[in-house]
Amino acid sequence: MAAELFPCKKLLPPAPEQEQEQRRRQQQEPECQRTRDQPSLSGDNNGSRRAGCTWQGLYPTIRERNSVMFNNDMMADVYFVVGPPGGTQRVPGHKYVLAVGSSVFHAMFYGELAEDRDEIRIPDVEPPSFLAMLKYIYCDEIELCADTVLATLYAAKKYMVPHLARACVSFLETSLSAKNACVLLSQSCLFEEPDLTQRCWEVIDAQAELALRSEGFCDIDAHTLESILRRETLNAKEMAVFEAALGWAEAECHRRDLRPTVENKRLALGKAIYLIRIPAMALEDFANGAAQSGVLTPNETNDIFLWYTAANKPELLFCSKPRQGLAPQRCHRFQSCAYRSNQWRYRGRCDSIQFAVDKRVFVAGFGLYGSSCGSAEYGAKMELKRQGAAVAQRAVKYFSDGSSSTFAVWFEHPVQIEPDAFYTASVVLDGSELSYFGQEGVTEVQCGKVTFQFQCSSDSTNGTGVQGGQIPELIFYA
DSSP: OHHHHSOOEEESOOOHHHHHHHHHHHHHSOHHHHHHHSOOSSOOHHHHHHHHTTGGGGOOSHHHHHHHHTTOOTTOOEEEEESSTTSOEEEEEOHHHHHHHOHHHHHHHHSTTOOOOSEEEETTSOHHHHHHHHHHHHHOOEEEOTTTHHHHHHHHHHTTOHHHHHHHHHHHHHTOOTTTHHHHHHHHHHTTOHHHHHHHHHHHHHTHHHHHHSGGGGGSOHHHHHHHHTOTTOOSOHHHHHHHHHHHHHHHHHHTTOOOOHHHHHHHHGGGGGGSOGGGSOHHHHHHTGGGSSOSOHHHHHHHHHHHHOSSOOOOSSOOSOOOOOOOEEEEOEEEEEOBTTBOOOTTOEEEEEEEESSOEEEEEEEEOOBSSSOEEEEEEEEEEETTEEEEEEEEEEEEOSSSOOEEEEEEEEEEEOTTOOEEEEEEEEOSSOBOEEEEEOSEEEETTEEEEEEEOTTOOSSOOSSSBSOOEEEEEO
16 A cells, blocks of 8 residues: 555665766776676675775775675674564674664664674564665665655664654655545654654645545554544544544454444444544434444434434533634735626636645635626636646536625645646636636735745636736635
């Protein structure tokens, strides 16, 4: 699953000119000379002696010479048996190089309590992650991939390699989405990374329903579950919160080797069930969903029904106050609006504008103009694209009252917008009435801590651009 959640990336690649110089030197040598001069990677002492006087000359920098020693038996003075029983790998090491790269290794090999052991067992680190850490220490290269980044962060934290740890956190922040935000929230708390924790909360709050439906939500620990259920700013219907909690409870039953009966689900949830604001659901959602789930006791179900309908409401263990959610913000790009007798008409043509932001935001919808000739209904086909590919689409209808106000239309879920990349906001409006249009547009708008930049879009076939036209507002969470 991890490979689906994060892309792979490689940081700090070797300098290409150094590789070219090395290949050039090798091509100029006879084949027998190259064979004789290469260091032995198998730990063969005779090979090491043959290579010992000449191979160092092939590499002009200490970084390159250290790189030869990475995962190499030659001159190794310590070995690590890495991984859990049944999945171990024996990894050679060089105490001096390791001690220079990690204060933990320095204390292990040269401190007052240093142990003189030739073999060290490390059962709590996966071999690929341990090798990724050693590659950074030996080669000054950082290679991170979806399958190993969390385990590499654990290794970097354990052995106090701060630059590698920061690179892991940066990788995770860049890869953060609703699919993995809940899992990363749990891990960021474990690794004591408050910045990553804050980024996770931003995604979970804004895209709560997507995050709650993700596969990773069912994998979080009970403490993280309670933190999410307690969250005041979740942008989600309470029924979605309830369904997500039941999904987590079923997964927890499997982890405990219990049958996922309603009784065992309630047992798995424990007191966390009272963090779900069931009385804040719509009555229809409660009656058709939570009341018939079997997770609530008969007395709880009866009391909640009475709370909905009776004048004298019973006391409940559940919080009845709806969550606040997030307050949407609006980026308005025009300084004025107007109407004329011969415009603005639509006839199925596209109004479009490109925008970019300097911080991650979540676009929830557009603010659109309405009729300039009295009340009217419009159909709108909304779309957000990045690099020509659609990231969100929706067809909606909205009613305008004849004023120059903007009217909100919403995507099904807020869309994550990454910084420093241009996105295209488009709408095809269907309405017979003339409408208002924006004037005196600006190329840059500051909204709180977020800066929006606008530029014209080639998709626009109905006259909308930076200076004037439609799509006057972007509605977003930040």
